[in-house]
Amino acid sequence: MAAVAGVDVGGTNITAARVEGGAVTLREKRATPHTGPDAVRDAIAEAVRALGEVDAVGVGVPGPVGRDGVVHSTANIGGFDEPTPIGSMISDALGGLPVGVGNDANLGALGEVRHGAGQGSRFLLAVWLGTGVGGGLVLDGQPYIGAFGGAGEVGHMVAVPGGAECSCGRRGCLEAYAGRSGMERAARLAAANGEETRLIKAGKADQPIKSGRWAKAVAKGDPVATRLLDDAVRALGHTLGSLINLLDVDTIVFGGGLTEKLGQPLIDRIAEATHPVVMLPHRRRSMVEAALGDDAGVLGAAEYALSQRRG
Ligand SMILES: [Zn+2]
The missing domain is CATH 3.30.420.40 (ATPase, nucleotide binding domain)
Incomplete structure (x- = not known):
């Protein structure tokens, strides 16, 4: 072999x-x-x-x-x-x-469609919710990279025109709302403006806010964490809903640290947030957690x- x-x-x-x-x-x-x-x-x-x-x-x-x-x-x-x-x-x-x-x-x-959570899918979008927001496409069973190799940049689709600054230097990208570093920037800004949040620990203010801390803060009802996650879900709903309208994928696989910590309940919320946008609602379109880590x-x-x- x-x-x-x-x-x-x-x-x-x-x-x-x-x-x-x-x-x-x-x-x-x-x-x-x-x-x-x-x-x-x-x-x-x-x-x-x-x-x-x-x-x-x-x-x-x-x-x-x-x-x-x-x-x-x-x-x-x-x-x-x-x-x-x-x-x-x-x-x-x-x-x-x-x-x-x-x-x-x-x-x-491609890994997820051949060996992981996307097996059996022919039209798949993978969304990686990590420090940034990555994306990958498999269309009609084949990896799709576009004319110049730049396809799949889901994280830099505009979710809010003229909105928050993105790591790419542009404004309003999905990644600025749903990527961990964008969410962290917003959390630090809220704390600097006097909002109380358990996302930023006293004495450890410089440490990066990891996915586990986000999950814990949201579970405890922390108002800043809750609001920022709501913003992330809304931005994901708009952009992924638009993508579904364009590409009519049958499966969206979610991976990355934030997905691993928040799991299917987060994915179900994102799915719900796509509904107002999607023109062809379909119960069998599956949105699931990546399987291969x-x-x-x-x-x-x-x-x-x-x-x-x-x-
Ligand atoms: Zn960007």
């Missing part, structure tokens, strides 16, 4: 997995270098070599990637300031092994490597 390597490049770690028959059989981790593409290529190549012999490599990176394996930009990894042909660089370092490179959120969607990325990358080989 063919063994392929699935690689997930994050801002902190590079995870490489040996995948056989759709299952991870070996895993290698390396710290992500922030000193430029050569160092990243070397770290990926080293991790893949440590997995033993493989037939192909799939790599997911946080940023738009063209069909040619050129990474156009990535905010999370230092040193990628210009378009970088990382696919061919890794292939050269691995003696010409076939290498497919894609956007991590898109490949995560952190493995969605490496399994999706491995699937992508296999599909590239099949041509």
Whole structure:
């Protein structure tokens, strides 16, 4: 049976997995270098070599990637300031092994549709609720990356025209309302304006507000946390409802830290919030929690490597 390597490049770690028959059989981790593409290529190549012999490599990176394996930009990894042909660089370092490179959120969607919560779906949207809001599309059974590799940026759909500042430098993006860093910024602003909230702990005000703390604060009825989560749900309802009208997906899979902590009750609220927007309500459209956790990325990358080989 063919063994392929699935690689997930994050801002902190590079995870490489040996995948056989759709299952991870070996895993290698390396710290992500922030000193430029050569160092990243070397770290990926080293991790893949440590997995033993493989037939192909799939790599997911946080940023738009063209069909040619050129990474156009990535905010999370230092040193990628210009378009970088990382696919061919890794292939050269691995003696010409076939290498497919894609956007991590898109490949995560592919992982969920082939091996996770999206199995059986042909039209799937994956939404990752983490520090930011990532998205990936599988349309008619195939990963959809658009003309220039930039499709699936759900987090930067405009939820509120002229609204809150987003990490991308624009205004009113979904991510500014439903991404953890945007929500944290709003919470800190509320606290600075004198609102009481258990989101920001006395003496630990500088610590990032993790998903678990959001979940706890909402469970205790904290007014700031409740209001900001309501804002997030409303923004998600508008944008995902619009997306359903455009694409008529049969399944939306939700993953990421906030989903893991708040689970199906959060997803049901988001589903409810799409209803006023959706033109073709359908009971059988499923909105569910992702099943693969952190493995969605490496399994999706491995699937992508296999599909590239099949041509
Ligand atoms: Zn944005």
